[in-house]
Amino acid sequence: MIAILEQGLLLALAAMGVYISFRLVDLPDLTPDGSYIVGGAVAVVLLRSGHGWVSATLLAALAAGAAGFITASISTRFRIHTLLASIMVMTGLYSVAIRIMNAPNLPIPRFSTEKILSYEQVVGKTPLDDILGGVGNLQYESQGMKAVTVPFNNRADGHDLILIASLLLLISFLFWLFLRTELGTMLRGYGRNRFAVKVLGVNPNLFALMGLTVANFLVGLSGALFSMYSGFADVNMGTGMVVVCLASVILGEIIFGSREVAYGLFFPIVGAVVYQILLTLAMKYGYRIGFKPSDMKLLTAMFVVSVIAARRLKKSEVTV
């Protein structure tokens, strides 16, 4: 159960980002599918190059935030719908992530492999040299890596849970505080009435930039922490992220109903944890009715569509 909560809270960070873009500033943004990978890729590459986990996480989140800024810039500067602008950026980020990692995936070395000698280093030639009868090259260099320190121990003993929960609470509190300020209040107002922002003598585009940057910053943070938690970054790990996060937000909205606690910031947090629990249950018991783990994304997408459809049929307000 602890591991489920840990994963749920890691997802909550990304879900909070999606909540900001889809609900708070009302700009549908698919960049998270790419910025999640960028967050993970930057964090892993920086860890491998000797950076501490704090600076690696922060820089990874900033890189993802920059992706959101680019989406908002394209959308506002060239008057392209955010959905289309974010598809472009998301597609581009796939290549960027591979460039960053110089591979489609990259592991985080949890223990040092510097002293582990390979077959080539011990024997002085490769197995191919044996077969083909070639002369080996004795200059094989050590391919080992230094161990990287990550904040998680993956023992499900509560250490990781406390760390993730504390970080999530801190971020939520700071963002809640920001939303109470004049700037934060105007950001909330922008989500429902851009014209009124303009009448107040403020350029509404600034809030599109701010909203999508912060949203993708949180998604990148989630991607970076998830990579450290799982021990790798993979170029496919962001696929379907927006849908999963949106499902979490919708679950949160269903649970809280009309009660908007802390400007709705609890929707994605509670929703993501519940989503993770439901996902685990579906994976554990779903095989009895023929489900495979690979069916989960389809089920998630169907869930999002059915909730939106149900709301539309009830003629309630849906902004997705």
Next chain:
Amino acid sequence: MIELERVTVIYNRGTLDEKVALKNVDLLVEEGQFVVIVGANGAGKSTLMKVVVGEVKPTFGVCRIMGQVLKEEKIFKCGSIVCQDPNLGIFPNLSIEENLMLARKKGFRGLSFGRVDPKAIELLRSCELGLEENLKKRASKLSGGQKQALAMVMAVSSNPKLLLLDEHTASLDPKSTEKIMELTDRINKTLGTTILMITHDMSIAEQYGDTVIVMEDGRIVARIDKSKQKVQASQLKSMIKSKLTATT
């Protein structure tokens, strides 16, 4: 305050859909004046308002606000607008208090915790719609008249020099219309705000404003200065009608 000099606006110029919305319009609104523009649909009232707020650039002629040709964002730094749709002037997802807090001043905001100007509360109280008693209430839960009253108070909270009203009572019931028009008049008289209002409601034009401008087919066909011409409210309606029939 507002000066339009031989303004002509042609939409879709050079295409099959070409439409002349304004024809050689000259208009002068002086500081502190309350000018009402009346006219039927398609008379060019809305286009004139769009020219004033900088949304539409004149094809010919020039529009000056306080002696300068200003861009849209600059115009909203010194002026406010209230439109027909009550939801356009407010932030529906914020409380009345938060709406008033944001409206207190123009321009970008910082990370400070805002406060509501007591003058705005006072103005809200003068509407007698009970808004001041429910400051924590979400604006989306207000009635159309209450929303428009809030929008009006928000529009003048930052002490703008110019208030533009684009058929702001068109979607309200008669009782709410009366309250909103009383508030509009009070704003002009007590705060000295210059008001340019467009309406197609003749009875409003009869009762309120210093000057009534009659528009027809993209032109200004009459300018009736109530104080100079000492026009009685009852006479005004027939004057406007006669001006309109004279042009057709």
